[in-house]
Amino acid sequence: MNNMNKEENYSEWYNNIVRAADIIDDRFPIKGMPVYKQYGYSIIRYILKELEILLDNNGFYPSWFPNLIPYDIFKKESEHIKGFENEVFYVTPAKPVEEERDIKYILRPTSETEMYYMFSLWIKSFRDLPLLTYMTNTVYRYETKATKPLIRGRELLWNEAHTAHRDLDDAILMINKSKEIYSNLFWNRLHIPHFWVKRPDWDKFAGADFTYAAETILPDGRFLQIGTTHLLGRNFSRAYDIIFEDEHPFIKIDKDTLEAYDQKNNKYLINFEKNQITIKYIENNEIKLVYQFQEHNNGDINEGNKELMKDIENKIKSIFNNVELKKQKYVWQTSFGLSMRTLAALISIHGDNKGLILPFDIAPIQIIIIPVYYSDEDKNKVIDYSIKIYNLLRDKYRVKIDFDDSKSPGWKFNNYELLGVPLRITIGKREIEDASITISIRMYNEKYYDFKADIDNLGNTIKKIIEIYENKIIERAKNYLNNKIFKTNNVKDIENNLNANIVFKAPFCMKEDCAENVKKNYSLDIRGTDINPETAEGKCIFCNNDARYYVYIGKSY
């Protein structure tokens, strides 16, 4: 290993550790397509398993769609193709490509298009909704820039979830649910500090109405997106004809009719705002919200209350002449994904100069038993005793004894530290003599911390020690972001800290050309606003236009 100093040179440390700890082997001769080795792939499987259990518990079911997508199906949604067409791998069946029409298939860069083609065949009734499915798979994007194992590659191992809903409200609930699921995984299982931002419009997923992203910050002060969730609205259902017949019709009233009606009748309160039309109905001197339609609806009005709906349906029909009642509706959709960048974040944030540090649940080896002996006579006793301990633990934990005679105990200590094994049990003459064991905890940048324990109450002792171990990781994770975000109202603070390995939070105008200037002048990205935005009373620190919110600004992967 060249450099294992995380503080000194994070990038080099990272590249070294993913190789040394047997996560990946990137000598496979295609750029951005490393081989996942047994130890790394095991960790990945434990992470994905935790995620899949969470999805299953929330009503999702797994599915598999082919790796190839017919080119003409891929091309249906115009915004989507704009975002991806320059980075897809084209596949042709044993024939040289001369023109575009020779391209038959693409390797999926993400699965919206192929899945939604099928959704349109599957979804016929409101009873088919919501449709919730996920797929753990690989997708392919022809990255031309620098690739980095697990962070940016041409083959991307991830889990993508796709949903279809009756209405906007239900889709929004799913967006929130997806954030909960991901944050649950990040905080409770993996202890990865993160926060959610809303991407600026110019940076949202191609084909989405909006995109939320879970961001963390790596030790070098750059953002790493570890999860995203998109409100797809009805952009894809329109392109792929995902239409269902609903219980109630929606009511299409043209704007002129509504406005004319509003002026001569005060029974219905019809309110036009910037992006929203609200219709309220007065009954028994009570004002009830009847319809609300936002820009997503694009002229269609969603029902609120079911019973009221039928009633209103008839009333509206009797009042307006040119009202159109339709039960055929386009579904509302969301999609969200979580890639093995999660593992990159886990390695980068928890790891130290000795190697990996893994949350207990996802460690491929949770407890390593290392026998220590000086003579053949001792050896037999020590190994018998080790097997005895192993048998006490094997049902509950992933435990392993290292019998390898060709490596010294010291070598093994260092090796399992590198692999991030949480607990180590050392067994030698001393332990046999007083029927004890020595349990040690993997510590951040320090030697293992030793505990002496009796065999009698081993189960409980181990449980307590696991708790100590986990709490140490959680404690560090909680404090991790404290010094990484610099909140400021002064552009000088940014200029003076461009090389400080931190990100900034500052009032920003949300204009794309201003963001382009920031990129040009400082090489910083406008990453997005908090999910619950922090109001800024003032001016954009870059262009001095009005700024409504604080946004996150920094370098990113």
Place this chain on the structure above:
RNA sequence: GGGACCGUAGUCCAGCUUGGAAGGAUGUCGGUUUGGGGUACCGGUGGCCCCGGGUUCAAAUCCCGGCGGUCCCA
């Protein structure tokens, strides 16, 4: 999109400027030793010097093209 640097044993690298017998460390294998924080020593093993073309009596070395990688800037 623009630029800089790099590719030599499984790994990390020296050699290239000034063309002339492919080197070291590490790993790996055999052995002795050692073992509670990467034991030490001895012996062996391992190379289409990234690929293709060119210049030359002669190319790891110089030139052109490609492939692969690292980093910086937009």
